[in-house]
Amino acid sequence: MLMNHIIPFFLAAAGDAGLSPGMPVRASTFATGVDWVWDLILGISLLFFVLIIGLMILFIFQYRAREGHESAPTPSHNTRLEVIWTVIPTIIVGIIFFFGFRGYMDMAVVPRGAYSINVLAQRWSWQFQYPNGHVDNELHVPVDRPVKLVMTSDDVIHGFYVPAFRVKRDIVPGRYNTTWFEATEPGEYDIFCAEYCGTGHSDMLSKVIVHKKGDFEKWLSEAADLLGTMTPAEAGEWLYNARGCKQCHTIDGAARIGPTFKGDFGTERALKDGSKVTVDENYIRRSILDPQSQIAAGFEPVMPTYKGRVTDEEITMIIEFLKSLNPESGDQ
Ligand code: CUA
Numbered sequence: 393m394l395m396n397h398i399i400p401f402f403l404a405a406a407g408d409a410g411l412s413p414g415m416p417v418r419a420s421t422f423a424t425g426v427d428w429v430w431d432l433i434l435g436i437s438l439l440f441f442v443l444i445i446g447l448m449i450l451f452i453f454q455y456r457a458r459e460g461h462e463s464a465p466t467p468s469h470n471t472r473l474e475v476i477w478t479v480i481p482t483i484i485v486g487i488i489f490f491f492g493f494r495g496y497m498d499m500a501v502v503p504r505g506a507y508s509i510n511v512l513a514q515r516w517s518w519q520f521q522y523p524n525g526h527v528d529n530e531l532h533v534p535v536d537r538p539v540k541l542v543m544t545s546d547d548v549i550h551g552f553y554v555p556a557f558r559v560k561r562d563i564v565p566g567r568y569n570t571t572w573f574e575a576t577e578p579g580e581y582d583i584f585c586a587e588y589c590g591t592g593h594s595d596m597l598s599k600v601i602v603h604k605k606g607d608f609e610k611w612l613s614e615a616a617d618l619l620g621t622m623t624p625a626e627a628g629e630w631l632y633n634a635r636g637c638k639q640c641h642t643i644d645g646a647a648r649i650g651p652t653f654k655g656d657f658g659t660e661r662a663l664k665d666g667s668k669v670t671v672d673e674n675y676i677r678r679s680i681l682d683p684q685s686q687i688a689a690g691f692e693p694v695m696p697t698y699k700g701r702v703t704d705e706e707i708t709m710i711i712e713f714l715k716s717l718n719p720e721s722g723d724q
Pocket of ligand 1: 513514541585586587588589592594596
């Protein structure tokens with residue numbers, strides 16, 4: 393019965409999947425090296441598991457107390473045995489260190505000429521800023537080119553994690569952490585936040601889109617021109633999705649971490665301090681740039697400021713989107 397599991401396991405070891413058939417796809421230049429060290433350590437652990445447990449079971453039977461058997465005097469010392477069980481593990485951990493450190497250095501040293509993208513992590517979304525100023529909530533990269541990420545956080549510690557690339561790096565407020573990778577396969581891969589960062593942690597998801605040769609530049613120039621392809625309200629909706637608004641504000645009327653965007657443009661809103669304001673253009677603008685100045689009643693003051701991160705033009709697009717959600721406000 394046990395063999396039914398062990399044999400396929402070792403058969404798989406000979407194939408492409410290595411010792412761990414359940415690993416994610418390999419889509420970066422790091423993946424093979426990481427998987428190899430993983431398999432090496434797993435293989436060594438399995439070997440010692442079988443050896444130690446096997447000998448233990450054998451000895452339990454062989455040296456059990458029974459009639460007519462006297463136990464031999466226990467030797468206090470066996471130099472040869474002690475040298476063997478010291479030297480062999482030392483060599484093994486030396487080998488693990490060698491491959492592990494080589495992999496670590498590969499990941500730590502960014503190659504010259506890498507394409508640089510700025511990453512801002514915040515509760516609970518990602519913003520990727522490209523050299524031409526375009527900001528997106530998905531990470532787009534060219535295939536077969538080293539990409540460097542310069543990452544920082546607006547609030548707490550987050551973790552940038554792409555399993556398919558075997559890349560994981562913490563993002564710390566108040567400093568820049570960098571990481572890099574070179575994608576080898578065009579396609580879409582998951583980005584996770586790998587550091588518990590509060591209520592929305594498990595929703596802090598995004599995607600890396602690896603573009604085929606030549607497609608990346610085309611995507612970047614088109615993506616940057618929002619009003620070239622969309623109406624202001626559509627562009628506002630795109631910003632709502634891309635800039636992290638949707639992590640806290642729904643558009644279906646349900647309250648989340650912040651108030652919903654539906655059904656309140658043009659109405660009066662009660663604030664935490666007891667006063668009332670009309671939800672109009674200026675209220676929205678101030679809520680984006682200085683959110684702590686007017687907290688809606690029933691909500692916590694958790695929204696970060698977007699000062700310096702959205703342009704006036706973009707704020708206007710977001711306002712148009714909010715109006716389009718509330719046609720009865722009479723402003724359309
Ligand atoms: Cu960000 Cu967890």
